[in-house]
Amino acid sequence: MGILARSVNDLKLFAQAIDLFNKRPAPALKSLGQCKFAFVKTDQFEIEGSDDLKVVWEQAKQVLISAGCSVEELDLGEKYEGWMGPDGRFTQMCRAEAGVCMRREYVIGKDQMGKDLPAWCENDITPETLLSARDDLAILRPDFDNIASRYDAIVTPTLPDVAPDVSSGGRPYFNSLWTGLHAPTVHVPGFAGADGMPMGLTLVGARFEDQALLEVAQLVAGVWIGADEGKLRKIPAPEGVVHVKP
Secondary structure, eight states, X not given: XXXXXXXXXXXXXXXXXXXXXXXXXXXXXXXXXXXXXXEOOOTTHHHHOOHHHHHHHHHHHHHHHHTTOEEEEOOOOGGGSSSSSTTOHHHHHHHHHHXXXXXXXXXXXXXXXXXXXXXXXXXXXXXXXXXXXXXXXXHHHHHHHHHHTXXXXXXXXXXXXXXXXXTOOOOOTTTHHHHHTTOOEEEEEEEEOTTSOEEXXXXXXXXXXXXHHXXXXXXXXXXXXXXXXXXXXXXXXXXXXXXXXX
């Protein structure tokens, strides 16, 4: 499930309404300068990452360092590779499961389905391949929880480039590993590509640490949002709309 909100406070309100925090105690509050972050590129960064992303990546680190944060680059290792991308193991899992869910639509009207969806129903992924991927992900989840617990948040790319235009929903491959790990994520905007279009990065936490991640996201938003104010393309807000603070 993904939620779009004007501010972290709105996200907190929604999370409380659906009892997302599940009665877990509120995390101890700290200042941004006390936070520790790990920047994780994942294996898709060099494959698909644009020049704009690489500029924003370094800029985001410098903004946090200037705020007094501890920042380090982290390589998760080979066992975390191969899950993302159009042919990644998690992508294969999604195609196979979606193909089963959409079997009825495929049988009665595959010519009316989206252009990529019939291929999902025609995939040749074997049950053994799916079982192996599910088992490997189950092993990685507690391992990643242990890694994430060393930091206030993992910072990772959201998209390979600026947001796509309305003709496309975008590519989800930069996020598929975190979905497979059941890890909570928060995308924080604030930066801009060379053409002025907005960009941001994603914060990732351990499982069930949604509340702590939102608190950190609010701190990070305070320095990321507005970092590229001079570069962002100005889009007029509808009459009466007021932008809220992070």
